[in-house]
Structure formats: C-alpha cells, structure tokens
Amino acid sequence: MNGQNRSMTEPDVNPPARQAAKPLSGPQKALHKLGLVRDIDLALHLPLRYEDETRITRLADAREGEVVQIEATVRASEVKLGGRRQLLVTVDDGTDSCVLRFFTFYPALQKSLAVGHAVRLRGELKGGFMGWTMMHPSVQASGGALPTALTPVYPTVAALPQVYLRKAVAGGLARAELAQTIPPELEYENGQYRTWNLREALSFLHHPTPQVALATLEDHSHPAWQRLKCEELLAQQLTQLQAKRERDRLRAPVLLAQTQTQTHAHAPLHEQLLAKLPFALTGAQRRVCAEIGRDLARPVPMHRLLQGDVGSGKTVVAALAATICMDARWQCALMAPTEILAEQHFRKLIGWLEPLGVKTAWLTGSQKTKERREMLALIASGEAGLVVGTHAIIQDKVVFKNLALAIIDEQHRFGVAQRLALRNKLAPQNEVDDAGNDAETVLEPHLLMMTATPIPRTLAMSYYADLDVSTIDELPPGRTPIITKVVNDARRDEVIERIRAQLHQGRQVYWVCPLIEESEALDLSNATETHAHLSTALQGSGESGGSPVLVGLLHSRMPVAEKKAVMDLFISGQMGVLVSTTVIEVGVDVPNAGLMVIEHAERFGLSQLHQLRGRVGRGAAASACVLLYSTGEAPRLSETARARLKAMMDTNDGFEIARRDLEIRGPGEFLGARQSGAAMLRFADLLTDTALLDWARQAAPIMLDRYPALAEKHVQRWLGGKAQYLKA
Numbered sequence: 135m136n137g138q139n140r141s142m143t144e145p146d147v148n149p150p151a152r153q154a155a156k157p158l159s160g161p162q163k164a165l166h167k168l169g170l171v172r173d174i175d176l177a178l179h180l181p182l183r184y185e186d187e188t189r190i191t192r193l194a195d196a197r198e199g200e201v202v203q204i205e206a207t208v209r210a211s212e213v214k215l216g217g218r219r220q221l222l223v224t225v226d227d228g229t230d231s232c233v234l235r236f237f238t239f240y241p242a243l244q245k246s247l248a249v250g251h252a253v254r255l256r257g258e259l260k261g262g263f264m265g266w267t268m269m270h271p272s273v274q275a276s277g278g279a280l281p282t283a284l285t286p287v288y289p290t291v292a293a294l295p296q297v298y299l300r301k302a303v304a305g306g307l308a309r310a311e312l313a314q315t316i317p318p319e320l321e322y323e324n325g326q327y328r329t330w331n332l333r334e335a336l337s338f339l340h341h342p343t344p345q346v347a348l349a350t351l352e353d354h355s356h357p358a359w360q361r362l363k364c365e366e367l368l369a370q371q372l373t374q375l376q377a378k379r380e381r382d383r384l385r386a387p388v389l390l391a392q393t394q395t396q397t398h399a400h401a402p403l404h405e406q407l408l409a410k411l412p413f414a415l416t417g418a419q420r421r422v423c424a425e426i427g428r429d430l431a432r433p434v435p436m437h438r439l440l441q442g443d444v445g446s447g448k449t450v451v452a453a454l455a456a457t458i459c460m461d462a463r464w465q466c467a468l469m470a471p472t473e474i475l476a477e478q479h480f481r482k483l484i485g486w487l488e489p490l491g492v493k494t495a496w497l498t499g500s501q502k503t504k505e506r507r508e509m510l511a512l513i514a515s516g517e518a519g520l521v522v523g524t525h526a527i528i529q530d531k532v533v534f535k536n537l538a539l540a541i542i543d544e545q546h547r548f549g550v551a552q553r554l555a556l557r558n559k560l561a562p563q564n565e566v567d568d569a570g571n572d573a574e575t576v577l578e579p580h581l582l583m584m585t586a587t588p589i590p591r592t593l594a595m596s597y598y599a600d601l602d603v604s605t606i607d608e609l610p611p612g613r614t615p616i617i618t619k620v621v622n623d624a625r626r627d628e629v630i631e632r633i634r635a636q637l638h639q640g641r642q643v644y645w646v647c648p649l650i651e652e653s654e655a656l657d658l659s660n661a662t663e664t665h666a667h668l669s670t671a672l673q674g675s676g677e678s679g680g681s682p683v684l685v686g687l688l689h690s691r692m693p694v695a696e697k698k699a700v701m702d703l704f705i706s707g708q709m710g711v712l713v714s715t716t717v718i719e720v721g722v723d724v725p726n727a728g729l730m731v732i733e734h735a736e737r738f739g740l741s742q743l744h745q746l747r748g749r750v751g752r753g754a755a756a757s758a759c760v761l762l763y764s765t766g767e768a769p770r771l772s773e774t775a776r777a778r779l780k781a782m783m784d785t786n787d788g789f790e791i792a793r794r795d796l797e798i799r800g801p802g803e804f805l806g807a808r809q810s811g812a813a814m815l816r817f818a819d820l821l822t823d824t825a826l827l828d829w830a831r832q833a834a835p836i837m838l839d840r841y842p843a844l845a846e847k848h849v850q851r852w853l854g855g856k857a858q859y860l861k862a
Contacts, residue, residue, distance in 0.1 A: 164294035176306025181286035188344045194229035203256040205276045223247045232266035252276035283341035315848040320833045335361040363818040367830035369852030374599035375834045384578045386435035387538040392461045403457035418608035425604045426455050436580035442606030443788030444748025448584050460519040464538030467521045480522045497523030500694035541582045587741050588792040592820040616751040620779050623764040641728035643711045648737045665713040688714040725753035735761035736775035740795040
C-alpha cells in the first residue's frame with residue numbers, strides 16, 4: 135500500500151523525513167531528561183521543598199536569617215563599579231529599609247527596579263552595620279493576590295527553570311488519569327491516608343496549605359505522603375508477582391539428579407564430586423543444594439538468588455548444580471563480571487570436575503582468535519558440558535547446543551540486557567529428550583544468580599520479591615575471625631612494619647588503593663606510587679629476613695596477559711605483596727594471605743569494604759584488615775564515613791553489614807544494574823515503611839486474582855514500560 139492510498143486510521147510507522155516531528159525545545163528536552171514524558175510522570179514529580187509566598191512580612195517584624203517576602207518601594211538604584219561590578223538597590227516598606235545586592239543582573243532587572251517602582255521581593259534577610267540586606271532576591275511587581283498555598287520548588291536540571299516546570303507539572307496533574315485503582319476492601323487499614331484519594335493527595339503535596347506542619351511533609355509522615363507510599367509499594371509488588379507468575383507459565387528442561395541405579399553404570403557426577411571434595415559440606419550448603427535440586431527437577435524455569443557471605447562456599451554449590459545439569463546431558467554456563475573472577479572459578483572448577491571427565495570451555499573477550507574458535511566449536515557441538523567466562527559468553531557468535539542452566543556470579547554487576555541475553559541462549563529443541571521435554575515447547579534455561587552481598591529482609595521482600603532466595607548462613611569450620619583495625623594515614627609506617635612481620639612469617643599481603651592515577655580533585659595516593667614506595671620499603675623483609683620481597687601491581691588498565699601473570703605469581707606464593715585496585719574485590723582466593731590494607735578506606739562503600747576484607751581470613755591462621763583513612767584538609771571524617779568504618783570494626787557478619795549499609799546508603803548499592811529501567815522506590819522508605827510493605831505484599835496476589843484489570847492499570851500508572859526490567 136502506498137502512502138496516498140493508506141487508510142486514514144492506519145498509523146504511518148515509517149513516516150517520510152518531511153513529516154518528522156518538530157525537534158524538542160530546550161525545556162522539553164530537559165523534561166525528557168528527567169523522565170517526565172507522560173502526564174502521570176509530571177503529576178508524580180514532587181517538590182523538594184516549599185516557599186511560603188502566602189504572606190507579606192514587615193521589615194520591622196523580620197528576624198535575622200529569615201526568608202521573608204516584603205512589598206516595598208525603590209528609593210535608590212545604582213551600578214557600583216570598582217572591584218566586582220554589582221547592582222545596589224535600596225527599598226523601603228514604610229517600616230524600615232533594605233539594600234538589595236545583585237552580582238549578576240540584566241537590563242530588564244534594572245528596569246523593574248527603577249526608582250519609584252513598587253516591588254514584591256523574597257529572599258534571606260541579613261543584618262549588619264548598614265541595616266538589612268538581601269542577596270539576589272526574587273523580584274516581581276507589587277500588588278496582585280497572594281497565593282493561598284505554599285509554592286513548590288521542584289528537582290530540576292539545566293535549561294528547565296522553576297516557572298516552566300511548575301506550569302508543566304500543573305498541566306500534567308490536571309490531565310493525568312488518577313481514578314482510584316485500589317479496591318476499597320484492600321485499602322490499608324491503619325492511619326488516616328484512606329481519607330485521601332490519589333488526586334487529592336497529589337494536589338495537596340504540590341500545593342500544601344500554609345497551615346500544614348512542614349515537618350510532616352519533610353519526613354513524609356503526612357497522610358497524603360502515606361497514600362503515595364501505599365500506591366507505589368503496591369505497584370512494585372504487583373510487578374514482581376506478575377513477573378514470577380509469567381515465569382511459572384514458561385517451560386524449562388527437567389534436570390533430575392541421577393542415581394546409580396538409573397541410566398548410570400557408575401555414580402552420577404554430583405555424587406562423584408561430593409566424594410572427591412577435600413572437605414564436607416556445611417549444613418547450610420546441603421540445604422541450599424536441596425532447594426536448587428528441587429527447582430531443577432521442575433519443568434518451570436528456576437529463578438533463584440543464592441546469597442552467602444564472603445567465603446561461605448557458593449562456588450561448590452554452583453558446581454554441584456552444574457553436575458546435575460550435565461548428568462542430564464545438558465550444558466551449563468557460568469558467567470562472572472571480571473576475567474580475574476572468571477578465571478578463579480575456572481581454575482577451581484577444572485580442579486574439581488576435570489578428573490571426573492567433564493570438558494570445560496573458557497571464554498573471555500581477550501582470547502586469541504585460534505583459542506576462541508576452538509572454544510566456540512566445543513560449545514556448539516555440546517562437547518563442553520560447562521562453559522565459564524565473562525560477558526563474552528552472551529555474544530552472538532556463541533551458540534550452545536543445549537544450554538539448560540545459567541549461573542551468574544555477582545549478578546548485581548551485570549545489566550538487565552546482559553542477563554536477558556544469557557537467558558535467550560537456549561534455542562528450541564528439535565527432539566524430545568529423555569526427560570520428556572516437548573519438542574514443540576520453547577524452553578527457557580534455569581537461572582541461578584549468586585551474590586556475596588547478603589540481601590536485607592526488606593530488600594528481599596521488595597526488589598527481589600519475584601525471586602526464590604537461598605541463603606548460606608554458615609561459614610565452613612576452622613575459619614578464624616578477621617581482626618579489623620581503623621588506622622590514621624599518619625601511622626602508615628607502623629602499617630608497613632606490620633607487613634614486614636607478616637612476610638617474616640611467610641604470609642602474604644594485599645594493599646588496595648582506590649585510584650590508578652592521581653586526581654587533583656581527590657588528592658589520593660595512586661596504586662603506582664604505593665607500589666614503588668612499598669617495593670623500596672620492603673626490600674630484605676622476606677621470610678629469611680634478607681631475601682628480596684616481590685611486590686606486584688594489579689589494576690584494570692593492565693593488559694590481560696600481564697594481569698594473569700601477576701595473579702599467578704601471587705596465587706603461587708612467589709609474590710609477597712600485591713598492590714591492587716578493587717579488581718580483586720571478589721573471587722580471589724589465596725588462603726596464605728593474612729593481611730589486607732585498604733588505603734583511603736573512607737572513600738569506599740561499606741559492602742565493598744566487607745568484600746575486600748573477605749579476601750583474607752580464608753585459611754586457619756589469624757588474619758587482619760587495616761582500614762587506613764585520611765581526613766585530608768577536613769578536621770574530621772564525615773558522619774557517613776565514620777558510620778562505615780565503625781560498622782567494619784563492630785562486626786564481620788555480612789548480613790549485619792548489609793543491614794547497616796542499607797541504613798547508610800539506601801537500596802541502590804544492593805540493586806546494582808537491576809535498577810536499570812526499574813524505578814527505585816521514590817516515595818516509600820524500606821527502613822520505616824515495613825508495615826506498608828507487608829500490606830502491599832498481602833494485597834498484591836488478591837488484586838491480581840480478583841481485579842486483574844485494575845492491577846494492570848495500577849502498574850502502568852506507576853511503572854509504565856519499566857516493569858519489564860524487573861523480569862531479568
């Protein structure tokens with residue numbers, strides 16, 4: 135059909151260039167940058183604070199430091215030259231006078247402040263020998279009715295002035311479809327918020343009356359705020375439950391744990407692996423293995439998060455899950471965020487599985503062409519039962535014969551699109567397999583995500599509500615608790631002496647720096663300088679007391695081969711000290727390392743500090759972590775930095791660390807890339823609104839079952855197209 139004969143009702147999906155939409159103006163682009171596209175987006179863009187323009191204050195009644203609105207007449211106006219150019223204007227309201235001072239001004243402002251003009255001004259009053267002054271007050275013509283509500287001040291970006299944004303928000307609020315979507319029978323029973331519908335709550339929060347207690351708006355305890363929190367939490371719970379139910383309708387390969395009496399003439403792989411391991415599983419490991427085994431035996435895709443503190447033994451659980459998959463003659467993929475971590479897994483899994491006859495493929499972005507071609511062939515033919523690598527696993531050229539289990543380590547380090555790409559690697563099968571999987575069914579792989587950052591209960595209930603969570607809450611026996619010390623950078627020489635003592639005992643040491651190169655803004659020591667300093671300071675500090683000490687350097691910009699060579703030397707024990715950036719944050723396992731020094735520890739997040747500390751204490755000997763901090767030119771550390779370092783001193787428990795990290799920084803650190811596209815909670819607070827969260831969890835399944843149309847409308851209002859990202 136050509137363009138001239140096209141039906142008037144049929145959309146033109148490929149309009150010609152001449153019909154292209156008008157380019158957006160500066161303010162319109164800024165609105166899009168803030169995500170304010172739909173009317174409901176504008177309606178939900180709430181003020182940061184409010185200004186009271188509802189009353190006029192007499193200068194005679196004003197107080198120092200108060201932000202006031204006055205009406206006055208201009209008595210004098212001059213541009214003062216010499217030094218910094220400024221506009222000085224004297225006004226009088228009949229009770230006192232005030233000097234207005236502008237360092238930035240334009241002819242239009244000068245015109246509006248001409249002598250004799252009556253003006254309305256708003257700003258902060260400062261007192262002094264010369265009387266009242268105001269710096270850069272807002273200026274408008276005097277007269278006209280005063281507002282009856284507080285004036286909102288919205289979060290904004292460059293090119294989006296408050297006046298434009300206020301009009302846009304008011305228009306969006308007026309047009310937005312805000313009909314009630316929560317059935318009366320499901321309303322939250324406690325509190326006064328039920329007396330407010332959504333439109334009333336939003337209208338009030340955009341323009342509250344001057345009589346309202348501002349504290350209830352600031353701490354979000356006002357009933358109008360409670361209304362929004364309930365609606366937001368319900369939308370999130372509905373989305374998570376929808377994602378879980380949608381996955382339950384999908385089909386996955388049935389992976390049954392084999393026994394010797396079935397198709398195997400000898401013991402199945404997972405039993406062989408258990409027999410070969412040089413250690414016994416902890417009770418927690420056995421429990422989570424059973425949970426994963428039950429999931430794999432079902433014809434619906436597993437979507438499980440395996441969480442456990444550093445050193446709790448998640449890798450062996452993943453290996454046992456992989457053996458169940460390979461025993462059923464399917465392939466398994468393990469994807470890690472860095473080559474160092476991927477190689478650590480590869481070494482460990484090779485050591486466990488190769489003696490059992492398992493062929494393992496290794497895939498990273500830095501491989502030589504020939505090796506990569508060989509690996510791709512092993513994967514495509516199915517000869518490689520296990521594939522370990524980085525994000526290179528999800529590239530288009532990687533074709534699996536029959537992928538059935540995808541394991542993602544440190545899942546928060548991967549984006550939504552990367553996780554979806556790995557799930558999509560299982561193509562429809564051409565024939566029915568031994569477990570009876572239907573040839574016509576499009577199969578999804580089972581997904582096991584692992585994290586060494588334990589998820590606090592409120593996060594598990596909200597952002598991870600669509601997942602089944604397995605927790606390894608028990609460390610292997612024989613581990614000695616790590617002693618953590620917080621030390622001022624001025625005592626660096628004492629720390630170096632501590633390193634010498636470790637080296638004399640034949641132990642190894644990590645020294646972690648936050649930057650590779652010098653930064654004028656942060657003025658932090660870099661890894662290169664620290665490496666040079668330690669190399670000089672530690673000569674002759676080896677185990678024999680006189681032998682040279684090998685001090686290595688590791689950072690993300692080094693060539694892959696060089697990184698590998700450095701790590702090999704450290705893992706083999708030939709290198710005494712490893713100076714590194716945070717590339718060793720997770721996965722590196724060197725039991726002989728007994729001391730971790732973290733330089734500028736005040737710059738790291740709490741969960742990252744805990745992960746770094748977990749690189750030591752992996753053997754039976756006592757280990758320590760030194761947190762070197764510097765206040766720079768400030769007299770003391772910030773409250774946030776002090777709270778982090780205190781938490782590290784107080785506990786080695788990853789779950790307690792996670793709880794405190796949530797208190798200090800909020801949920802962003804735990805969500806990682808899952809928040810890409812999936813709006814974080816803007817209004818509800820997981821630390822204070824647990825009662826509302828409990829209500830939303832109970833209401834969501836009832837609403838989906840009894841009121842599916844309202845549920846869909848509610849989710850679309852709050853999340854729009856972003857809900858799909860929560861399914862990854």
